[in-house]
Amino acid sequence: xxxxxxxxxxxxxxxxxxxxxxxxxxxxxxxxxxxxxxxxxxxxxxxxxxxxxxxxxxxxxxxxxxxxxxxxxxxxxxxxxxxxxxxxxxxxxxxxxxxxxxxxxxxxxxxxxxxxxxxxxxx
Numbered sequence: 001x002x003x004x005x006x007x008x009x010x011x012x013x014x015x016x017x018x019x020x021x022x023x024x025x026x027x028x029x030x031x032x033x034x035x036x037x038x039x040x041x042x043x044x045x046x047x048x049x050x051x052x053x054x055x056x057x058x059x060x061x062x063x064x065x066x067x068x069x070x071x072x073x074x075x076x077x078x079x080x081x082x083x084x085x086x087x088x089x090x091x092x093x094x095x096x097x098x099x100x101x102x103x104x105x106x107x108x109x110x111x112x113x114x115x116x117x118x119x120x121x122x123x
Contacts, residue, residue, distance in 0.1 A: 006020065006024075007021075007024050010024065018057060022049070022053045025049050025053070025103075026046060026049055026050075028107065029044065029049050029107060029110075030044065030046075032107055032110040032111045032114060033110065033114075034110065034113055034114055034117065035114060035117060044110070048099065048102060048103055048106060049103055051099060052096055052099035052100055052102075052103050055092050055093075055095050055096035055099060056093070056096040056100075058092050059089050059090075059092035059093040059096055060089075062085055062086075062088050062089035062092055063086070063089040063093075065085055065089075066082050066083070066085035066086035066088075066089055067082075069081060069082035069085055070082035070083075070086070
């Protein structure tokens with residue numbers, strides 16, 4: 001498990017920010033899973049954090065592509081195409097933002113439920 005410093009700093013290190021924060025988010029997600037019989041964590045789907053991260057990373061890639069297309073554009077159609085990719089990047093980022101909100105709300109609910117249930121659940 002990465003330290004608190006890595007959990008914060010990994011968002012600001014080029015290339016590392018593409019995988020380490022996601023790994024940390026998944027670890028927190030799995031550690032927050034509700035407890036089942038015998039105090040064993042239940043298996044929870046990782047679809048929400050995975051799709052959120054994929055949309056976020058995809059939007060960054062789309063922004064980079066749009067930027068390069070815009071810099072190389074020499075006619076109105078090339079500019080229009082670069083703007084279309086930029087709009088796609090915006091749409092991906094908006095979807096990622098919605099999923100980020102859902103991720104935080106679900107994670108908070110899971111942690112709250114786990115706190116309420118105490119360190120152990122009935123068998």
